[in-house]
Amino acid sequence: MSSIAANLLRPVVICGPSGTGKSTLLKKLFNEFPDKFGFxxxxxxxxxxxxxxxxxxxxxxxxxxxxxxxxxxxxxxxxxxxxxxxxxxxxxxxxxxxxxKMCILDIDTQGVKLIKANHPHLDPLYVFISPPSLASLKTRLAGRGTESDHSMQARLAAAVGELEYAKSGAFDVVVVNDDLERAYAKLRRVVVDRDLEAGDQLPDFAAEQ
Structure with missing residues (x-):
């Protein structure tokens, strides 16, 4: 297998706080490319x-x-x-x-750390889906109508931890989901075309904490 073909078959790890729209983005990707990806x-x-x-x-x-x-x-x-x-x-x-086929995994930061520590030979492409701000993430979570005050605080606390981990440079690419179509276009270029320059800068969340 050529190195180009091997690169295109690298697994893709998608990670990001709950409420960032990962599932919606991945659903769009699978719908557009039903034969390209494997579970x-x-x-x-x-x-x-x-x-x-x-x-x-x-x-x-x-x-x-x-x-x-x-x-x-x-x-x-x-x-x-x-x-x-x-x-x-x-x-x-x-x-x-x-x-x-290309394997896409939707896992949390703990899973990312486990791959890096124990299974580096998998050599996945690490993509972090980020909210544009913590305030927007809170609004999205509240919009679900399924979160109690306690679970909302727990999810936001977990999100802060995940964003801190992303800040450490653990991911190859960051995609900010501030607009679904824009974010999907970015994710598509990263995952399908392997354009690693198509990503975004991780927002600075420090001022909100």
Missing amino acids: SISHTTRAPRPGEERGVSYHYVSRESFVELVQQDGFIEHAEFSGNMYGTSVKSVEDVKQGG
Whole structure:
């Protein structure tokens, strides 16, 4: 495989605070390029639900097998919800690449740190989706109508931590989602065309804190 082709198949890690519109941006990307991107199939310890297929919906494994893979550093990131474990394995990302597609991962900063520390050979392109300001992020979160005062403060505190991490230069490109169409055009150029100069400067949030 040529170095150009290999570069185009590098996984892409999308990261950013909750409420920045990551899901909306990625949905637009997948809708426009349905054959270009691949999803890594996650592992889980829960049982299949009606209509789900093994090896398609999830890789269903026992808790023992899951824990064993954790101990082998086989996961890029993993977590436990409602007594069930979920994780993105290194192999699942490699499988997407071997299939000739680009794997996009939407993970938090903790996941980014785990990749950098334990799986540098994956060599992903790190893209940070930033709000234009903390005030705008608060407005977006409030607009959902699903946040209590406590959860709003928790999400904003988490956002400050993620923005501080982004300030450290951990990401290859920053895209500021101040306008959806403008931000999508930027993300498209970065992810599809690999124009790493198409990104934005990270806003200075210090004055708002």
